[in-house]
Amino acid sequence: MDIESWGRQNPIKKESWRTVIALAYQSLGVVYGDLSTSPLYVYKSTFAEDIQHSESNDEIFGVLSFVFWTLTLIPLLKYVFIVLRADDNGEGGTFALYSLLCRYTRVSTLPNGQLADEDLYEYKNDRNLSADRIGMSLKSTLEKHRFLKKILLILALIGTCMVIGDGVLTPAISVFSAVSGLELSMAKHHHQYVEVPVACVILVFLFFLQHYGTHRLGFLFAPIVITWLLCISAIGVYNIIHWNPHVYQALSPYYMYKFLKKTQRGGWMSLGGILLCITGSEAMFADLGHFSQLSIKKSAFKSVPHILEDTELMCVKLFIVKMRFSAVVLFNVNKGPCRCTKLKCFMLATANSTKILTRAASLQIAFTFVVYPSLILAYMGQAAYLSKHHVIASDYHIGFYVSVPGKYFDPLFSTFSFFFLNAFEVAASLSLLTSQHIHMFIIVSEKLRYPVLAIAILAAVVGSQAIITGTFSIIKQCSALGCFPRVKIVHTSSKIHGQIYIPEVNWTLMVLCLAVTIGFRDTKHISNASGLAVITVMLVTTCFMSLVIVLCWHKNVLFAICFIFFFGSIEALYFSASLIKFLEGAWVPIVLSFIFLAVMYSWHYGTLKKYEFDVDNKIPINWLLTLSPNLGITRVRGIGLIHTELVTGIPAIFSHFITNLPAFHQVLVFLCIKSVPVPHVRPEERFLVGRIGPKEYRVYRCIARYGYRDIHMDDVEFEKDLVCSIGEFIRSEGRGQSFEAVEDIDANERLTVIGTTSTHIDGIRICEENGELTHVDTEMIEISSPEVARKRVRFLVPESPQMDLSVREELQELMEAREAGMAFILGHCYVRAKRGSSLIKKLVINIGYDFLRRNCRGPTYALSFPQASTLEVGMIYHV
Template identity: 60%
Template sequence: MKSPPVMDPEAPPPPGTPPYDDEVWWAGGRSCQVFQRSNLVGAAHVLAVAVFLESRNAHVRRFSCDLGPEMCFCLCGCAVSSRPQEEEEKRGGRKGVPWRMTLSLAYQSLGVVYGDLSTSPLYVYKAAFAEDIQHSESNDEILGVLSFVFWTLTLVPLLKYVCVVLRADDHGEGGTFALYSLLCRHARAALLPPGRTAAGDEDQFLDGVGGGTKKANGNAATLGGGAAASVRRLLQRHKVLQRVLLVLALVGTCMVIGDGVLTPAISVFSAVSGLELSMEKEHHKYVELPIACIILVCLFALQHYGTHRVGFIFAPVVITWLLCISVIGVYNIIHWEPTVYRALSPYYMYKFLRKTQRGGWMSLGGILLCVTGSEAMFADLGHFNQLSIQIAFTCMVYPALILAYMGQAAYLCKHHILEGDYRIGFYVSVPERIRWPVMAIAILAAVVGSQAVITGTFSMIKQCTSLGCFPRVKIIHTSAKVHGQIYIPEINWILMILCLAVTIGFRNTKHLGNASGLAVITVMLVTTCLMSLVIVLCWHKSIFLAIGFIVFFGTIEALYFSAALIKFREGAWVPIVLALIFILIMCIWHYGTIKKYEFDVQSKVSINWLLGLSPNLGIVRVRGIGLIHTELETGIPAIFSHFVTNLPAFHQVLIFMCIKNVPIPHVRPEERFLVGRIGPKQYRIYRCIVRYGYHDFHKDDIEFEKELVCSVAEFIRSGSSKLNGMPEFDDEEQHMAVVRSNSIRMLEEEATTVEKTVGPSQASREIQSPSPSPTPVVVPKKRVRFVLPAASPKPNAGVQEELQELSDAREAGMAFILGHSHVKAKSGSSFFRRFVINFCYDFLRRNSRGPNYAVSIPHASTLEVGMMYYI
């Protein structure tokens, strides 16, 4: 093989440079430019490919590439997607999805996404008129409330979310953390530890691969990215702004969790409030609360079964509910007040505020409940697609809600004096003959809406855990077929206790509405702030457009936020307290994780220490594979030196494994494993970085072990460890390659061997009479062999020997070595630091799941090495 030329690391390779066999390496300075082509058949030359890996920052510069169907694999932390357009279609992407599938997704989204939003008519008017505003003969109050409801539904869910926010998906996923990870990759500014972030900007790889929209955006960034570059530099230079961005994302996340407590409470409580019209006022309050609590307990107790068992009835229930409130609304409009449509004029909002003044402004805290659940359109984007959610809202949900609110207003226009203020709710406008069936449908719709919010809370907790912002919890996937359906036992019971507490504590819609309203509007404000940055940094639009977006929608939401916040003492304190508790937990865990990682980096052992142990490492090598879990991507973790010092023996094949959660939703299976070699070949020591997106889930231990071993075997077979003139190992840089674990298959067969049983003890044999000959027994044994691709060339003797040793080690079994850390604040630390580390973080660490559960490894094969961390 020809030696590659030495080039300037800042200069791209010349166009038309022919490949050197299967790999080409350019080396110069501290930067390395690498590409590998998997399929050279039929390709005349490589046009111009270079991947620049700069030290530390892993900054990437992209050049045009023509490598046929299989794209280049980069050696930094992120992989190039080979067929992003096809991947988009598999996820229900923008183009190429048949209309039949889109309509099917729209139908399903009605049950999953819009359950919460569709039940808002149960409590909006009751919460709005809970203040000091009364009906009058002129109907200015009720028409003003209807006008606010109509324009709020039009501007926030329809204009903001359907037309704008849904387009800001993170590779098909939505939600607060999706926006945050999107901004972090484009701004290259994140406070997450390197084990939790991408090593490069993946979107830059995708720019030139998918063509079309991505490429156009990339060109727009090059031509008119002045504002984006300025904002990016501002975020990169000021750590304070990065912290503000992270705290903003955490606040939105915590408010979503708080909404998971409040939404089931207010939805179910409002649904059963129809009993107040069927019995005496002093009696119904003793029946309403127990029934609501029983429904809530059943709702949370059945979560572990998963939604896939009853999910097929979600959409029919919501559709039935929407049709029901639409028909009732049309009936009330025709029968009571056909001219109620005049309230659609914004003039009635002005008349309402002018007449009611402070009372009308405070009633906005109840009016904003009409948009509760709107954030679910964006948060659940990953389960559907943009077009299906837009169709479902504009064609079904939006018209039904408008008719329902207009119908209630038409009824109230002719009923100014009611027997009690508590009778201004939804059921008073329902004809008495159908009131009981409607209440039954309302309870089912409330349960469906609550189920969607609870599932969304589970997904949000999982995202936070994947990015290292929340303690590890037990995550159970309730469906093997439907992605994203998870159950978290600890969070489920915490939500149930909190939900019952607020239901029993408040016992009325007014206080529950005040609490829920503040949580809803806070999440919307956070989304507006993050979206304004997305417009500049990700979409490369004018900064004036971003300012206009945040001023227009921010003003509307700030008005509602002020009206909700002023009711702090009347229930609005609940989401604030819940958010403070959860954000405190997240910040403490994040701070402790960062400090622990920094200690790992400072305490890591140089590779020279490993090489200085003599060629045979000076220790005993036993059969089998030793898998060492570490947070480090380079160097030798301190736990390994601690282990070798106390027990000078380890397995014949050693793999340092790092689980890396990258801030993208999904990592393709063929790009999941990043494999490299540590030291000379005869040491048989490898490093493997396993990458997961924040929506990926870890597979079971058996399948994971097979894929891990196959990735190492593929690394050995493909010759990726040959550095073509470069040194085989380096103290500071580990040269690694993305390998496709499905290129090589591993077959495991059960075989039998005859072994002799162990007789009496050796010590007793010397003084006792000879014992009978041991009886041979048949012992099952696993036989492992690798099956190479049919078109692959025959490997040389060295590769065959290394693969044979790997298969022998696999036959002997795999052991997992984990570090069990005891974290303490170092001496001389302040009282606050000692309190946070020694008490708070240590409490969270001891009560969270360990890394052995996160990796799904068998406990019987686990060895924990304890170490004390002084941070």
């Protein structure tokens, strides 16, 4: 196949645009549901404070001006055009920014980090740009001071805790505001007796459905949100034309000044309600992994012609990575490192399409061209209606539903009449219709309120689903990075990556959400709580982004100062207005965040102290080399996997095990399964394999590395990859193949990277039940489906005259040991604070960490080790 002709004939640009539009359509249902339902409660929450709606309309126009500029500056300018570029290899959110900073500044608190981790592909992508003098000075300062490292970690945990708190408050306020449309048809003091039970039933139903996953109904999410956006924008256009066509004047910033000057302290406090118009903006960044350039680039690489060599393909990937840091292409193909004609043609053929795909184009298109204008029209329409209705009997008469035309429900005429009404208004202005025709259609259009109520409830459910799923995702990330106890993670879809369900978290969120709904029973207090949670996360993002601009993007420090000063001052203003309402509901996210922060930090602190004990009490490798049959040590058939968090030395649990049971397996592997601060680890970089001691000892060390978004393989796939990696290490070592040592531990041990894909394993073959020989292909499975029947795998040593006899014998012994069985030896540690420790340390370790350890999932479940083959060795750790 000729690469030049492929570059001309392959319609990659058209397919890429089609992919972006499809992802933009899907993002409307998954990402923007929460943000789209904010018109339900913004005006109602704003005017719940001590401000009066006067006939001069200064108040309503001032609120509209604040809403317009807040939506324009925060979601549109800050997130769409700036923050979305700060992706961590396609992932977004608070922990993604923290992970990005950890790689650039080495401030990660993961205890078992290695220099070898910096050779990962994701790390190499981050070393393309050189830092300036100020950036290097700031980087050095952060790396030297442990206190600053802890501050960064605590900031990341606070942002995460507020996201979890938002997962409690968003479903409550969204669903409760949606069903509040029932209050217009009830007595003033009777609507709460219906609204609260209905909202609770919907919430219970929503959390109950999480067990089944969203993929079965996910195809309805985008149509529901699109219908809702069209509905509120059409209502807004109708209200603007019918009530006040001059409402656009309120978009002037001058009305914000008039509003604050007239309302004084009451106007400042009402900013906590205006803040709710950007609820869900952080989800735009947190859900970036579902709709970012990474997923699009994966599909683009599937169409790369196979005649490109590995080095050329790597240059293509680096070419695309470099374009991610700027709005224009920073890489000149003609002057690039690869002067191959084939490669130049391919790069030129894909340059236009990849420019479009490199900055989360799907989310940008969906928000800029659909969500943003729909929300602006909705808020302008409500303001136009309220500008002509100054007599407000109670706060619920200023909500969203009061601006919806309709008193009766007639599904036959409601849909058609509404969309034709605006056309008749325009025709009347041109004297094409009489006032009697318009009056007739207004009567028909006033039958829309209940259909809108139904659509609003569905949209609220979809918006709540997004924040619940995001909560599951961020807790999984925290758990992977050692900041949250081990929990059960269920993958609800075998096709869609990222759809997970955590039972413990789900039921906890449901109980807290019901407690908030029943306890407050109005949107005022819930909105005060939700506003504080939202703005706190945004402040954390602003702080991290200022560091990313200097340390990761290597921009002038002036840009970072301008960023944090401009957006930080806006968010600080809203934060102060929300914090002042502490006694009116804002205490809820603070209490929830304090509880979750205590859980996270206690678990992280206990994990660090446990690792420090392992490091201080590890056994030298020379101790293992002195073991011999003369000391009564026997070797039994099989493979023994000693799980440890250590990347060097022998764990204390092994010496404890040998002391009480003087025997170990004929093949011994010290296995470390560790997380690294990257979202994904490529399969060919998964394992670090090394030998401990002489060859005849048959003792190896294997380090399996996972990113915080990776999904661990099941036990069968993991065993297969592990054995294949060790076999490939033995074969390559015996053949004299030059390995690039990535980690020199000591004179007796050297670790090297062993790939697990078919392109990196040569000659290791497996045989399944059907007897068919296949090359090993162990791409990391994204989803483990319980319905797939497991096959028994046998390993075969291929016949090769070039293979050394000693290598063949070692491989044969490895295969025989695998056939004899594999045992997993884990440490069951009881951590206690040592004598002389402070009272706080005793409380954290002896009570907090011990309680979490006893009630979280065991390591066997988290590591997918089979229970029947697991042996736990108990020890007491005095830290």
